[in-house]
Amino acid sequence: MTAPRDKFGRPVVVVTGMGITTSLGAGKADNWSKLVAGESGIRTITRFPIDGLKTTMAGTVDFVSVDPFSSTGLSERMAELVTQEALEQAGIGAKGDFPGPLFLAVAPVEVEWPQRRELGRAVGKTDFTYDDLLRISGGGKYSAYHHRFMFGSVAAYLAETFGTKGSPISLSTACASGATSIQLGVEAIRRGETDAALCVATDGTVNPEALVRFSLLSALSTQNDPPQAASRPFSKNRDGFVMAEGAGALVLESYEAATARGAKILGVIAGCGELTDSFHRTRSSPDGKPIIGCMNKTLADAGMTPDQIDHINAHGTATPENDKMEFNTTSAVFGDLAQKIPVTSNKSMVGHTISAAGAVEAIFSLLTLEHQRIPPTINYETPDPTILFNVVGNKARDARVTAVMSNSFGFGGQNASLILTREPA
């Protein structure tokens, strides 16, 4: 019998339900089987014209339909699906009555081009100004668009559908958002404010402008053909990340509450850490100190030492800078172990699910712990000789895994790490 509190006297936070959707498919079973088989979810974009784009592939989720389509609508629908899956597994509360708060990582919301174009057409002139658009926006014809494009709209919908308690929090820490949603849930349980928290992260923003925005920052891979080979973490010929869609949901509970109701424990969130980099809007501090500090804070939060980590689920975006920086900083924290601990990047197969990535990869890490099998980093044909990670290249690997570190780094100096374990320490 394990103690319900960790070595710092805080409630141990466990995971009792998980749901996931990525470009590989819907649900844990489908995602896991494809992930360990080394399948890619990256494909040529068919949702909108790709003429004139430098990057023409992405990890889109095309099997979830939304009508009328909007990126925010897709984010909402995926979040709903993964939450349903997580709640079904957790068996917590009652239908429409989740006994805790919602922390939602969601992409920033804005009016999108289909709606803007509808407005443009409605002006009924060939020459017009923005004021003309503004003049015809009122009167109730477009009231649904106000509701759709409120930043809080997805969280409000989930809160009402699943009956989470209190004010749902919508958050963005860029590519670290998913990890931050989990961290907020862990903190609320540790403070004793709640016995359970619903942490959801979703991103359905593969649309023309989002793709162009990342293209203009030279962040995306342009190795369009074949699309499945575009995402090449840790490879010498990597050239950027691949945008992708997906969602992940985790039901967090205090160990005490989970065991009291006889819930099956899927894993433990043993530690969370976060550290801001004030060096640059899109680049990490060249000395890597903020990332090093983030990993160290996470180890300290878990009360663990580097030798207790036996797998790293890397941020591994496949941008030239990220992967190198991640190896250097991991080496600073783990020493020689950085070259021994098996490392993988799920983004080689599912792409970069941006706001959802931290949660999606935390779920893959927990599935790794459950199956004692590490999913591969595919497209690992030409290793970067300066990145000396023990990459689980191309083929899944059976391994004894007791503790996983999952890293997320984002624009705006956002760094967040999680440590996930099978059993309470």
Place this chain on the structure above:
Amino acid sequence: MTDTASKPGQTEVWITGIGLATSLGEGLDANWTALSEQRINVDEKGFAPFIVHPLLPVSFDSQIPKKGDQRQMEAWQRIGVYAAGLALDSAGIKGNKDILSKIDMVVAAGGGERDLNVDTGVLTAEAKGANAPGFLNERLMSDLRPTLFLAQLSNLLAGNIAIVNGLGGTSRTFMGEEVAGADALRIALSRIASGESDIALVGGSHNGERKDLMVLYEFGDFNLKDKFAPVWGRKDHPGFALGSAGAFLVLESKTHAEARGAKPFAKLSSVVTDLARRKQSGDMAATLEKLWEKLPRREGKGAIISGATGAEPATSEERDFLKKHADFPVRSTGTMFGHTMETQFPLGIALAALAISRGALFPPNDSTGTEVDMQGAPTQIVVVGAGHWRGEGMALVEAVS
């Protein structure tokens, strides 16, 4: 319902820094003087028929010394970085590397400031017949400024604050219109009260002089048009006038503040938030009443600072709630500053702390009788923040005894 009230054994949380850049001016004295003189800064012409409370121009150089940094931001971010810098100054920690390297940040933000010329250019070209499949892609690839994205991302307000001021603690950005500001304060307060954090920079900023935002709110017919009136006098002519403002606070545990000799403006005793369903008339007022009951017992001389927007039916419901607590004189930030969305709640907290520290509530500005005079010094001010569409928040700010 989620709530954060100091519990026995938890540390008191003080407000030790306030930064304001608003339509009434920058800094505490300018804002206080304007409030005392019942001055309101509205522009009824620049965006006619829409009304805005424009930012009173500031010299951004004083808080954002590098022009390169300023160029990487759009107005909403510059306003926020500026106000955040003022808050750090006010707390006496500007440039204090020890503290800034660990300060936690919770920012309430919108985002998405658009390039209207690009948008209009695409739409008019399409109206003239441009319909090649890749037309939008090509125009966006050639017309969007590469760094505009960074000026649109919600979390880049926090990112810019960190870059300009060298912050190195945690950084979290909450979105979700008005209640995001209340939740930012709730989470920061609970983290400090529980000992997870010693000191935090919390707030938000908003540029109300944006036609792209007006389009969004016009979809729901929420914009105030033609003629300005105080929020309580808009019942037959409802709507909000967007305002530009940045409001940041430094929250700090009493122990941490005392150790460095910092003086409090006031203490933040409790922040509570909820999401009323608002399906039926009275839902929101009932939620506000529940939040009121969750605040710690009030025994001092109290007042209420409301963030009511002027939009209906939310404003009428809030007035029904306020009527039940008529012994608390009410002031409306919406009348004085316009509606600053995510920033409205931090702004209310800032004014509450300022009023307590200056020993007076600013005068009413209302002809409907909702706001009445208050004699003497308030020791407890309840800040109410009910969103124009969703989300309710409430906080108790008290004099440090």
